Amino acid sequence: MGDEHIKKASIVSIGNELLNGRTIDTNATYIAGRLRTISLPVVSVHSVPDEVDAIERALTLATSEADVVVATGGLGPTDDDLTRQAFARFLGVELVLRPDLLAKIRQFFDRRGIEMPARNTIQACIPEGADAIENEMGTAPGVRAQKDGKLLLSLPGVPTEMRHMFDTLVLPELQSLARGQAIAAKRLRCFGAGESKIAEMIGDAMQRGRNPLVNCTVQTGVISLEIVATANNQAEAEKMVQEEESSLRASLGKLVYGVDDQTLAEVVGAELARVGKTLAVAESCTGGLLAKLITDIPGSSRYFACGWVTYSNEAKSRELDVPPAMIEEYGAVSEQVARAMAQGARRKAGTDYAISITGIAGPGGGTEQKPVGLVYIAVGDHDGTDASRFVFSFDRDSVRVRAAQTALNILRLKLDLTGPVPI
Amino acid sequence: MGDEHIKKASIVSIGNELLNGRTIDTNATYIAGRLRTISLPVVSVHSVPDEVDAIERALTLATSEADVVVATGGLGPTDDDLTRQAFARFLGVELVLRPDLLAKIRQFFDRRGIEMPARNTIQACIPEGADAIENEMGTAPGVRAQKDGKLLLSLPGVPTEMRHMFDTLVLPELQSLARGQAIAAKRLRCFGAGESKIAEMIGDAMQRGRNPLVNCTVQTGVISLEIVATANNQAEAEKMVQEEESSLRASLGKLVYGVDDQTLAEVVGAELARVGKTLAVAESCTGGLLAKLITDIPGSSRYFACGWVTYSNEAKSRELDVPPAMIEEYGAVSEQVARAMAQGARRKAGTDYAISITGIAGPGGGTEQKPVGLVYIAVGDHDGTDASRFVFSFDRDSVRVRAAQTALNILRLKLDLTGPVPI
Numbered sequence: 001m002g003d004e005h006i007k008k009a010s011i012v013s014i015g016n017e018l019l020n021g022r023t024i025d026t027n028a029t030y031i032a033g034r035l036r037t038i039s040l041p042v043v044s045v046h047s048v049p050d051e052v053d054a055i056e057r058a059l060t061l062a063t064s065e066a067d068v069v070v071a072t073g074g075l076g077p078t079d080d081d082l083t084r085q086a087f088a089r090f091l092g093v094e095l096v097l098r099p100d101l102l103a104k105i106r107q108f109f110d111r112r113g114i115e116m117p118a119r120n121t122i123q124a125c126i127p128e129g130a131d132a133i134e135n136e137m138g139t140a141p142g143v144r145a146q147k148d149g150k151l152l153l154s155l156p157g158v159p160t161e162m163r164h165m166f167d168t169l170v171l172p173e174l175q176s177l178a179r180g181q182a183i184a185a186k187r188l189r190c191f192g193a194g195e196s197k198i199a200e201m202i203g204d205a206m207q208r209g210r211n212p213l214v215n216c217t218v219q220t221g222v223i224s225l226e227i228v229a230t231a232n233n234q235a236e237a238e239k240m241v242q243e244e245e246s247s248l249r250a251s252l253g254k255l256v257y258g259v260d261d262q263t264l265a266e267v268v269g270a271e272l273a274r275v276g277k278t279l280a281v282a283e284s285c286t287g288g289l290l291a292k293l294i295t296d297i298p299g300s301s302r303y304f305a306c307g308w309v310t311y312s313n314e315a316k317s318r319e320l321d322v323p324p325a326m327i328e329e330y331g332a333v334s335e336q337v338a339r340a341m342a343q344g345a346r347r348k349a350g351t352d353y354a355i356s357i358t359g360i361a362g363p364g365g366g367t368e369q370k371p372v373g374l375v376y377i378a379v380g381d382h383d384g385t386d387a388s389r390f391v392f393s394f395d396r397d398s399v400r401v402r403a404a405q406t407a408l409n410i411l412r413l414k415l416d417l418t419g420p421v422p423i
Numbered sequence: 424m425g426d427e428h429i430k431k432a433s434i435v436s437i438g439n440e441l442l443n444g445r446t447i448d449t450n451a452t453y454i455a456g457r458l459r460t461i462s463l464p465v466v467s468v469h470s471v472p473d474e475v476d477a478i479e480r481a482l483t484l485a486t487s488e489a490d491v492v493v494a495t496g497g498l499g500p501t502d503d504d505l506t507r508q509a510f511a512r513f514l515g516v517e518l519v520l521r522p523d524l525l526a527k528i529r530q531f532f533d534r535r536g537i538e539m540p541a542r543n544t545i546q547a548c549i550p551e552g553a554d555a556i557e558n559e560m561g562t563a564p565g566v567r568a569q570k571d572g573k574l575l576l577s578l579p580g581v582p583t584e585m586r587h588m589f590d591t592l593v594l595p596e597l598q599s600l601a602r603g604q605a606i607a608a609k610r611l612r613c614f615g616a617g618e619s620k621i622a623e624m625i626g627d628a629m630q631r632g633r634n635p636l637v638n639c640t641v642q643t644g645v646i647s648l649e650i651v652a653t654a655n656n657q658a659e660a661e662k663m664v665q666e667e668e669s670s671l672r673a674s675l676g677k678l679v680y681g682v683d684d685q686t687l688a689e690v691v692g693a694e695l696a697r698v699g700k701t702l703a704v705a706e707s708c709t710g711g712l713l714a715k716l717i718t719d720i721p722g723s724s725r726y727f728a729c730g731w732v733t734y735s736n737e738a739k740s741r742e743l744d745v746p747p748a749m750i751e752e753y754g755a756v757s758e759q760v761a762r763a764m765a766q767g768a769r770r771k772a773g774t775d776y777a778i779s780i781t782g783i784a785g786p787g788g789g790t791e792q793k794p795v796g797l798v799y800i801a802v803g804d805h806d807g808t809d810a811s812r813f814v815f816s817f818d819r820d821s822v823r824v825r826a827a828q829t830a831l832n833i834l835r836l837k838l839d840l841t842g843p844v845p846i
Contacts, residue, residue, distance in 0.1 A: 018639045019465045020608070020649070021456025022684075023640065024447055028470075033444025042442045044477060047451075047468035050638070051631075054467060061469075061484050065477070078622040078631045078639050105529040112814070137817050158641060160821055217446070240538070281732075287718025288711035291732040296708025298786050298819055306738035309704075309714040309730030311723075315772065319729065319742075349738065363721050396721055 006181050009040050009174070010066035012058045013047040014073035014083050015157055022090075027072045038175040039183040039234075040068065050074050063125035063150045068174060071164075073157030075140035077120045084143070087154055088127040091145055095125040101132055133169050135290065137161040153175070183230050184237035188248055189262055190223040190255045191409050195273045198223050201251050205244070212244045220401045222264070254284075257412060263409040265293040271415045272303035272353075275335055279411075280349035281307045282320055282341040284332065284358040285375065290404040306349040310341065320344030331370065333358050335387045338376035346380045353414075354380045355407045359390075361399045375403045379410050386410075429604050429653065432463050432597070433485035436470040437478055437496035437506050438580055450495045450585055457589065461598045462606035462657075463491065473497050478509035486552075486573045491597060493589075496564035497579030500543045506577055507566070511550040514568055514575075518548040525556055528562050556592050559583040565592075574600070606653050607660035611671055612681045613646040616831045621646050624674050628667070635667045643824045644839035645687070680835060687831040688716040694838045695726035695776075703772035704730045704835075705743055705764040707781040708798065709754065713827040729772040733764065743767030754793065756781050758810045765810075769803045777803045778830045782813075784822045798826045802833050809833075 011031055017023040025047060033040040045066050048054040053075070074083030088095045102124035109116040123140045126132050133142030133153070138161040143154040153170055155162045190198060202225070205214040212229035225248060229240035235304040249256055258267045272279055281290050281304075291307035296302055308319050313332050316322040322340040330336045338358050346354030359375030366372035371391065378387035388410065392402040434454055440446040448470060455465040466488050471477040478497070486732050497506030512519045525547035527633040532539040546563045549555055556565030556576070563585040568578040572707035576593055578585045613621060618641050622629060625648070628637040635652035648671060672679055681690045693701055704713050704727075714730035716820045717723055736755050739745040745763040761781050769777030780797030789795035794814065801810035811833065815825040 015640070017640045017647075017649070019455055019468065020651075021452055021454075021459050021465075022610075024449070024452050026447070029444055029447050031444070032442055036444050040616035042444075043472060044481070045442065045468075047470075049466060057484065057488065058467070058779055061480065065480065076639070077619045079627070079631060080636075080638055082631070117623055120619055160817055164818075200439060215440075215443075226483075283711075286715075287723070287727075288706075288714025288730055288732070289718075291711025292709075292715045295712075295732070295734065296820075300710070304710075305735045306742065307711055307730075307732030307734070308742075309718070309732070311718065312728045315729035318771070319731075348741070358741070397719070420633070 007040060007068070007178050008043045008066040009035050009068040010043055010062035011045045011068060012055070012062050012069060012071040013045060014050060014055055014058075014071060015047075016049045016080070018047045018073075019049055027157065027159060030159070030163060030164060030198050031070055031072070034171060034184055035174065036183065036242075038171065038178050039181045040174055040178040041183070050080045050082050052082050052086045052089060055083060056090050058092045059086070059152065063152070065225075066150075068151045068177065069152045069153065070170070071152070072162050073272050075123065075142070075154065075156045077117070077123055077139070081122075083154055084122070084125055084127070087143055087145065087152070091127050091130070091147055091152075093128040093130075097121070097125050098132060099124075101126070101141050104134075104141075108139050119181065130414075131416045133165055135161055135165055136168075137164045140422065158203045180236065182232060182237040183228065184234065184241045185226060185228045186241050186245060187260050188225045188227070188245065188252070188256050189258045189260075190225065190252060191221060191257050191264060191405065192255050193223070196227065198225070198252065198255070202248055205248065212240050214248070221405050228404060253353040254416070257409070263293070263296070264405055264412060266297050268408050268412050268415065269294065269297045269300055269303060271412070273299070275415070277352035278303050278349075280305050280345045280351040280354045281306065282345035282354065283309050284311060284316070284341070285361040286357045286359075286404045287311060287361075289400050290355065290357060290407055293404055305351050306345070308345060316341060320348070333360055333370055333374060333376060333389070335376050335389060338387045339377040339380075339385045342378035342380040342385050346385075353411060355411060356380075357403050357407055359392075359399070359403055361396045361403075363396055373399050373418075375399065375406075377403065377407045377410060379407070379414060381414070424846040430463060430491065430601050431466045431489040432532040433459050433466055433489035433492060433493040434468045435478070435481045435485050435492060435494040436468060437473060437494060438470075439503070440469045440642035441496075441794075442472055450580065450582060453582070453586060454493055454495070454589060456596060458597065459606065459608065461594065461601050462604050462653075462660075463597055463601040464606060473503045473505050474781050475505050475509045475512060478506060479513050479661050482513045482575070486570065486575070489573075491574045491600065493593070494575070494577045495585050498546065498565070498577065498579045500540070500546055500562070504545075507548060507550070508547070510553070510566055510568065510575070510577055514550050514553070516551040516553075519551045520544070520548050521555065522547075524549070524564055527564070529559075531562050547748045558584055558588055559591075560587045575815075602656065604653070605655060605657040605660040606651060607657065607664045608649060608651045609664050609668060610677050610683050611646065611648045611650070611668065611675075612683075612685055613648065613675060613678045614644060614680050614687060614828065615678050616646070618646055621648070621675065621678065624678075625671055626674070628671065635663050637667070637671070665706055676815055677836060677839065680832070686716070687828055687835060689720050690728060691831050691835050691838065692717065692723055693842045694835070696722070698838070700838075701726050701728050701772075703768045703774040703777045705768035705777065705779040706730065706732050707734060707739070707764070707779075708784040709780045709782075709823050709827045709830075710734060710784075712823050713778065713780060713830055715830065716827055728774050729768070731768060732776070739764060743771070756783055756793055756797060756799060758799050758801075758812060761801040761810045762808045765808050769808075775804060776834060778834060779803075780826050781831055782815075782822070782826055784819045784826075786819060796822050798822065798829075800826065800833060801831045802830070802837060804837065
């Protein structure tokens, strides 16, 4: 498949905040990732301020590089939002007020019982001859236009609005545009070993120029191995990915917990729901993070019963029946207290499983015997309660995230061992 | 000082990995942040793949937009590193092998007791007439060149190498280049009103071409107003920012909760610590998120005592003494239950304040009377317990984040009213 036949995309990110060193452009990353799934590669990202000239220059370069240009940002109602104007100028047309769009924006405010501020009227204006793209999550419609055979899209910068609009209304059109070019990709998500260890286990899979190629990224202890295969047709590309996946799974065993964007909480939750078991959590240093990760998953109320954030020693004793004498003797950060917290939570909530976490997230509070990063995690079920000791590295956030993720992983492995074998 | 006299910078980020949706370009954010400190504004970031044509196009656009172009990436020793070649072509010269640079690269390997791989020789090649920039953290020297009065810099993409080279060898030169221009900036963080409402309250502050200019961004309900002032000297710029801040604060009153990167949880926590009061939380739909936001702050154990994630009705009754008959009569998502949860949490934890949240985060569980997004928040203190009703929009994540942030904001306003006036 020759490079010249492949349709390509370019992204234009618009907003002063992207150029001041404070805001990271997650929209471009999101769009590039989604376009990857439909075999439409991104050849450039241009980030420019909220200025008509700069936006127009970026659109000119982007259309010279790609068949599709996806712009985000600058569609808000305030004076610094100038993307509509820049699109109109680039297309050589005027902005026109569309009464149907205005009615929808009014409706949006009506539902909240608020009168529409006058300045939101500008959001009902789009370049003459362009199409509006409906925004189900906010007031700014997107814009779809064509120039010299190139497709131009302008989406809101607010990530929730952009993502919803992109996934539901933009991606299907781009998918048919990219038909006939085949890139298949899949991510294996691993937890429980470091990057170098995993690299060692999978041999030459990451070697440059290989097809399929495996690319490794690390985030919050999760190692993602992305398999990318290029072929003349989708079936062939998919098959190559599948074979690579089998081979990686054979090498990595239980280190692989899921695929694509699956989280540990999602996988553990699905398994709890499948086997009809329930869970309670008792947290100290993670301060609600573990419960949050679990309840991030829609439908988690089927298996998640109750959580305690027992930050103080008093709360540990009062709420979870941890004996004050035990805290006195071993300290709140101890195997004994972790075990007692899990037991207390499981008993009080009446659940099948309970997880507890107690540790020192830092930055203060560490000693030579009990350094910052020391965490005890206990998991209890009808057979008893196991506690493990960990020392996690770096800052407060990392320690908390690692502790919560590790706790979920312990439960995952436990479920895998005690439950029936998944088909 | 007219805009046309201000020196500006553009960033060119080079590397395939930046365009596949998996890698976020932290180098551009770092450089933009550093350049802000020396009052050299960044007017664009262009991210392109490891291809000579694409790099050359980006350099052409960047030099048309700015006085200084900082490129990163593509200086490695492998075949896909083509930035040197692209720079040479853009400058209209050949690459030349510099024996002094080669000697340094050899030394780098010698120090590690490794023989230099032959392919590292390419890293000793730079465009004819250009200067090398020493790399103290790796093998690839940077490149410094000039064309038509514009300064072009090429730095390695490895963040540790890039940052060290940029800070020690690049920034000083750019600082003298930007001498005589001064930019000062400050962000005001607001919560409690929408973007349009805030825009209305502050008049023309966001109007293009104004100095200081105010730029508005929205994230998780927080509106950030960044004030940027440009002047001939730093003291003058700072003074302009200060005056603008006073004027915005006068217009916005209590909507302004903090500055720069402050979160609501941080501001509320600092105030609780200052007045020596304690807090407990009882969460249903936010599932631990509120506790997590509060305990994200180091030292939160001074004021945060305990949290309950009472996801099931049983847990609400058992843990927080919410009467089952009340849940039966009004439903778990009701003003009555919110109030009872806050009262139960405050009584059991023995704290000065308690916050409760109960609602329907979705995606399922909504009815016509009680739609997805319906949330009751109650805040209790020694005077009693106030409950409020909200309908938040969109998806599960947004509803949860808005609910938790709104709860913190209610407590912030309460603290402000009951506590002594801050100096």
